[in-house]
Amino acid sequence: MTAPATDIIPDDWPRWSATRPRLIRTLANGLTNRSFLLADGERQLVLRINSAISEALDLNREAEAQALHLADRAGLCAPLVHCDPGQRYLVTRHIPGDHWRPDGAGAFAQLAALLRAIHKLPAIDAELDIGDKVGRYRRSIDTDNSLLRPLQSLHRPLQRHIAAAGELGSGKVLCHNDLLADNLIAGTDGRLSAIDWEYAASGDPFYDLAVICEGQHLKKGQRETLLAEYLQRPTSDRDRQRLDHWRIIYGYLSLLWYAVQWSCGGLGGPGIGDQINGQMALLSGRLSGFENGSKATVID
Numbered sequence: 001m002t003a004p005a006t007d008i009i010p011d012d013w014p015r016w017s018a019t020r021p022r023l024i025r026t027l028a029n030g031l032t033n034r035s036f037l038l039a040d041g042e043r044q045l046v047l048r049i050n051s052a053i054s055e056a057l058d059l060n061r062e063a064e065a066q067a068l069h070l071a072d073r074a075g076l077c078a079p080l081v082h083c084d085p086g087q088r089y090l091v092t093r094h095i096p097g098d099h100w101r102p103d104g105a106g107a108f109a110q111l112a113a114l115l116r117a118i119h120k121l122p123a124i125d126a127e128l129d130i131g132d133k134v135g136r137y138r139r140s141i142d143t144d145n146s147l148l149r150p151l152q153s154l155h156r157p158l159q160r161h162i163a164a165a166g167e168l169g170s171g172k173v174l175c176h177n178d179l180l181a182d183n184l185i186a187g188t189d190g191r192l193s194a195i196d197w198e199y200a201a202s203g204d205p206f207y208d209l210a211v212i213c214e215g216q217h218l219k220k221g222q223r224e225t226l227l228a229e230y231l232q233r234p235t236s237d238r239d240r241q242r243l244d245h246w247r248i249i250y251g252y253l254s255l256l257w258y259a260v261q262w263s264c265g266g267l268g269g270p271g272i273g274d275q276i277n278g279q280m281a282l283l284s285g286r287l288s289g290f291e292n293g294s295k296a297t298v299i300d
Contacts, residue, residue, distance in 0.1 A: 008036055008047065016082035016091055021045060032057060032198075032261075037094060044094040045081060048196075057260060058136045059198050061087035063126035067174060067200035070121045076114065078185070078195050095193055100184035102222055111184070111212070112229035114192050119173040119205045128177060128203030130162050130249060137256035142263040150280055151259055157287045158252050165204065165245040168238065172202045179208055180215040210246035214254070248290070251283045 009021055021038040032051040037044060051057060064083075068090075071077040078092035100111060138155070141148055176183070177199040185193045209230060213223050227235045227243060258276055 008034075008049065009038075010047075010084070010089055012084075017045075021047075032059075033196075044096075046078065046092050046094050048090045048092075050088055050090070050198075057140075057257065058133055060126050060201070061198070063124055064090075064198045064200055066124045066126075067121075067176075067197045070124070070174065071118065071194065071197065074117060074121060075191075076117055076121075077193055077197065092195070095185045095187045095195070097185045097187035097189075099181045100186050100192060101181075102216055102218060104186070108222070108225045108229045110186075110192050112226060112232075114184075114194065115179075115205070115208055115230055118176055118194065118208070121174045123172060123174050123202040124200070126201040127172060128175065128199075128201040128207065130165075130253075133253065134158075134256065137253070137260050140260045140263060141256065145263065148259050148262065148276075151255060154252060154255075154280070154283060154287065158249065161245045161248045161290070165206070165242065165249060168242040168245065169204045169206075173205050174200065175203045175205060175208045176200055177203065177207060177211065179212050204246065206242050206246045207250065209243055210250045213243065214247055214250050248283070248286055251279070251286065255279050255283060 008023065013021060017040045019041060021040045024037040024039050024044070027035040027037055027046065034049045036047045036049075038047050039045075050061065051059065068077060068080050068083065072080040078095050081091040081093060083090055101107060134155070141151070143149060143152065176194050176197060178196060179194060183194060183196045185195055187193060209227065212218070212226065216222075218226065223243070224235060224240075227239055231239065255276070258279070262272070262276065
């Protein structure tokens, strides 16, 4: 249910605004949070009201605040206005612009530069422990649901990829961990910024690359370009294998995330069951490709 305009302004707004902010419009609501564009004098702000199922989604709001302060000082995100100590909401400046697109001139070089800058920030206390996150998601899923029951068969084959990704890793850095199209804003000033840092944690930088590749549905040549721009050198088979393992891991985590939403009643409507089944079939095919010694299913 959408909150009335009079209800969305937090009661403690004087902590971050000299005058009561005015609602301009509701922004496209994400699957976990609700966001609103506000007017605060001459400033335009974005108010994000946090998800009611943050715990089920394993969201660490303290880690998000820690990462946001670092990114804000480095100029890598929407300028931070207020992090609610009660973790109910977040306020940032609004960045006028469009979502990042892979077909723009110099798009991959700019995105790779943003990634390198994020990964050079100081690491934070929170770490992306894949095994722990998988376990938390699985405990929040209704396994009696016939739609979600086939997910259980994917768990064991994933362990090989988690182990392989760990062996190929080169240490943990601060990662955004959710660099989907909606969270990459190409500003009208020419700068590229990352927003919505609620999954930020220290982890393998190739996970960020995998999220981009899968979320943007990058083709093989585009993935190669992004990887080379990020590494600032020619890519190797080891680099590609490392990325492929993380792409499969991200695909599984993404499926579990949707399953948690489904179990908590956060997803519905026609076609969502078919979408989840389609993602399960795709991931199952990729896993089979690896088990059979062929990576064609993943590479293409």
